[in-house]
Amino acid sequence: MRLRLWLALAVCLALALAGSAWAGDQSQKKESSQETDLIRELEEDFSSRDRSAVADPLEPYNRVVFRFNDGLYSYVLIPVSNGYKAVMPSPFRQGMENAFHNVRFPGRMVNHLLQGRPLRSAKEVAGFVINTLFGFGGLLKPADSIPGLSPPEKDTGTTLGTWGVGQGVYIVWPVLGPSTLRSSTGMVGDYFLDPLFYLEGDELGWWLTGTENINKLPSLMGRYEDMKDFGIEPYSSVKDGYVQYRREKVRK
Amino acid sequence: MRKKLGWGLVLLVVVLLIPGTGMAKESPQEAVDSYVQKVLQTFRQYEGTELDTPEKRKEFKEKLSCIAGEVFDYRIMARMSLGQYWRDFSGEQQQEFVQLFRRLIETNYFNKLLENMKEVKAYSRDTIVLTDQIVFSSSKAEVRSYIRLQEKKIPVNYRLLSRSGEKWGVYDVRVEGVSLIQNYRSQFRDILNQKSPQELLEVLRRKVRKQKIGQPEKS
Numbered sequence: 083m084r085l086r087l088w089l090a091l092a093v094c095l096a097l098a099l100a101g102s103a104w105a106g107d108q109s110q111k112k113e114s115s116q117e118t119d120l121i122r123e124l125e126e127d128f129s130s131r132d133r134s135a136v137a138d139p140l141e142p143y144n145r146v147v148f149r150f151n152d153g154l155y156s157y158v159l160i161p162v163s164n165g166y167k168a169v170m171p172s173p174f175r176q177g178m179e180n181a182f183h184n185v186r187f188p189g190r191m192v193n194h195l196l197q198g199r200p201l202r203s204a205k206e207v208a209g210f211v212i213n214t215l216f217g218f219g220g221l222l223k224p225a226d227s228i229p230g231l232s233p234p235e236k237d238t239g240t241t242l243g244t245w246g247v248g249q250g251v252y253i254v255w256p257v258l259g260p261s262t263l264r265s266s267t268g269m270v271g272d273y274f275l276d277p278l279f280y281l282e283g284d285e286l287g288w289w290l291t292g293t294e295n296i297n298k299l300p301s302l303m304g305r306y307e308d309m310k311d312f313g314i315e316p317y318s319s320v321k322d323g324y325v326q327y328r329r330e331k332v333r334k
Numbered sequence: 335m336r337k338k339l340g341w342g343l344v345l346l347v348v349v350l351l352i353p354g355t356g357m358a359k360e361s362p363q364e365a366v367d368s369y370v371q372k373v374l375q376t377f378r379q380y381e382g383t384e385l386d387t388p389e390k391r392k393e394f395k396e397k398l399s400c401i402a403g404e405v406f407d408y409r410i411m412a413r414m415s416l417g418q419y420w421r422d423f424s425g426e427q428q429q430e431f432v433q434l435f436r437r438l439i440e441t442n443y444f445n446k447l448l449e450n451m452k453e454v455k456a457y458s459r460d461t462i463v464l465t466d467q468i469v470f471s472s473s474k475a476e477v478r479s480y481i482r483l484q485e486k487k488i489p490v491n492y493r494l495l496s497r498s499g500e501k502w503g504v505y506d507v508r509v510e511g512v513s514l515i516q517n518y519r520s521q522f523r524d525i526l527n528q529k530s531p532q533e534l535l536e537v538l539r540r541k542v543r544k545q546k547i548g549q550p551e552k553s
Contacts, residue, residue, distance in 0.1 A: 116498045120473050121413070124495070124505065128414055131516055132523075176485055223485065312442045312514075314541050315521035322520035323512050330511020 136252045136262055136325050144254040148317050151259055155306055163299035175297055177221040182294045184213050184220030189275035193236040197244045202233035234334040238275065239268025243332035252321055259306075260324035362475040362494045363467040365502040369405040370462050370479075376401065377447070398444050407503035408436040410495065414505065415518035416526075423531045431531075434538040439514075441545045462490075475502065 138144065167175075187210040194202035209225035209232065216224045225231050242264050243249075250263025261269075273279060279287035295302075306320075313319030360368075376397050380390075412435040413420050413428075423431060464479040477492045493506035506515045525534050 116473075120495060120497060121410070123474070124410070124414055125417065128417065128516060128519060131513070132417070132519065135520065180485075226485070308446065311445070313517075313521055314438070314537055315524050318521045318524040319517055322517050326512040326516060327510060333511070 134329070135322070136249045138252045138321065140251060140253060144252065145317055147254040147256055148320070150256060151254065152316070154257065155303060159299060160303050160307070162296070163303045166296060167300045170297075175300065178294075178297045180213070180217070180223050181220040182290075182297075184210060184217075184223075185277055188277055189238070189272055190233075190236055192275055193238060193241045194233065196241045197236060199233075202236075205231055205233050235331070237268055238271030239265040239328065240332045241271075242268055243328075249325065249328065252325070260320055262325070262328070265328060359499070360501060361467065362469065362492075362496075362502045363464055363477050365405060365494065366477040366479070366492050366504070367464055369401065369504075370464070372401045373398065373447070374462070395440075395444055398447075399440055402440060402443075405502075405504050406439075407495065407505050408432055408439075410503070410505045411435065411439070411515055414515050416522055417519050419522065419526045419531070422526070427531050427535060430535055431538070434535065434542055435518075437542045438538060438545075441542070445545075472499070473497065 187206050191203045191206040194200070194206060209223075210220075212225040212228070212231075213220045213223050216222075247264055249265075250267075253261045253263060253266060255261055255266070276287070276291075278290045281287055281290075309319055309323055310316050376394070380394055409432050412432040415435065416423070416431070420428065462479060462481050464477060467475060467477045469475045473496050475494045475496075477494065478489070479491070480487045480489045482488075489510055491508040492504050493508070494502040495505050496502045506513055508514070522534065525537065529537075
């Protein structure tokens with residue numbers, strides 16, 4: 083009996099509210115009410131994306147490392163990168179990047195499989211064969227000009243993502259920069275899937291990886307400088323940029 | 335015969351009165367396309383001239399700013415980048431914020447374009463390729479494109495809105511899945527957690543003052 087009374091009251095209240103809201107709408111210009119709806123919709127879109135931001139319990143530590151990295155990039159790596167750019171013309175850099183990308187195909191192939199995408203896996207193999215045979219051992223990427231033969235890039239971190247593992251906490255590594263718990267775990271997997279680390283000679287893999295990273299410095303540092311130019315709070319800008327970028331990589 | 339003509343006229347008037355049918359509205363993709371073409375044209379126009387004098391740079395910047403202003407909805411962009419904090423700003427502060435936000439984005443964006451102009455020799459039609467559009471509703475849409483830089487294809491998606499049948503305006507740009515507005519949102523949130531709107535405006539004023547077109551900020 084009491085429940086019914088409450089229900090009746092609730093219905094009355096709801097009606098009254100709806101009525102007043104309707105009246106309010108009527109008194110406003112139609113256009114502006116449409117505009118508020120639109121703004122509310124956009125606001126909802128953005129705030130639902132806000133909610134999937136990663137936790138940052140290590141923030142005090144992360145900020146210290148971030149500042150250290152910033153100094154390292156600005157005073158060491160960016161000058162090194164500029165010097166390297168001066169002696170290595172862009173086509174050479176691109177060729178080297180292509181070659182490294184080409185020999186690393188097993189990691190991408192395995193991760194496509196682990197994500198249940200055998201077709202993408204097969205495309206990686208086909209791409210590797212074509213680029214090696216017709217692209218001077220992978221210096222050029224003729225496979226890219228064949229439509230549909232370049233699947234999105236996948237690493238172990240994205241595999242964990244498709245399996246439903248959350249990004250985990252945000253971590254800023256010295257030198258390497260932004261990462262999450264999931265991406266960092268993924269990096270261990272990538273290491274085991276990297277053919278360069280199965281070469282004879284213990285240190286060869288590290289030397290080659292080092293070379294690859296110096297070769298990539300110009301584009302990596304360029305990206306970092308862009309973020310700094312655009313941002314007014316670099317720490318949050320880089321964190322959010324990294325998290326959004328990784329999320330998109332999993333989604334593709 | 336006359337009667338038929340009369341009915342035809344009535345029909346024509348009716349069609350013209352129904353909003354949105356009389357004049358064919360530009361589709362979202364057409365809106366972005368005309369913007370991109372105008373930007374490329376301006377670049378071609380200034381190619382070769384080194385933009386070495388401050389007047390030249392100013393002229394160039396104003397031209398681009400004008401083109402961008404036609405399609406970018408800076409008021410919505412600024413408002414969305416503040417999120418819930420928009421309401422903490424007074425009307426005057428909101429207005430100043432929109433102005434500063436516009437200058438922040440324009441300066442960085444144009445500098446980025448200038449930088450790439452040096453890298454990519456000729457801005458040809460296929461440097462920026464619009465691939466498709468998704469219309470979510472009569473007021474929200476996305477236009478997808480990619481920029482070809484050397485061998486890389488960088489996906490750039492534009493988010494557009496249209497208020498009650500007006501023309502489409504861009505309110506967000508997503509480069510490789512990273513939303514520009516979402517990124518500013520996280521930065522402004524971090525700042526406004528500790529500081530007042532007035533202090534944020536001061537930070538922006540300083541940042542904007544430091545930047546100059548054609549001379550990326552060095553820090």
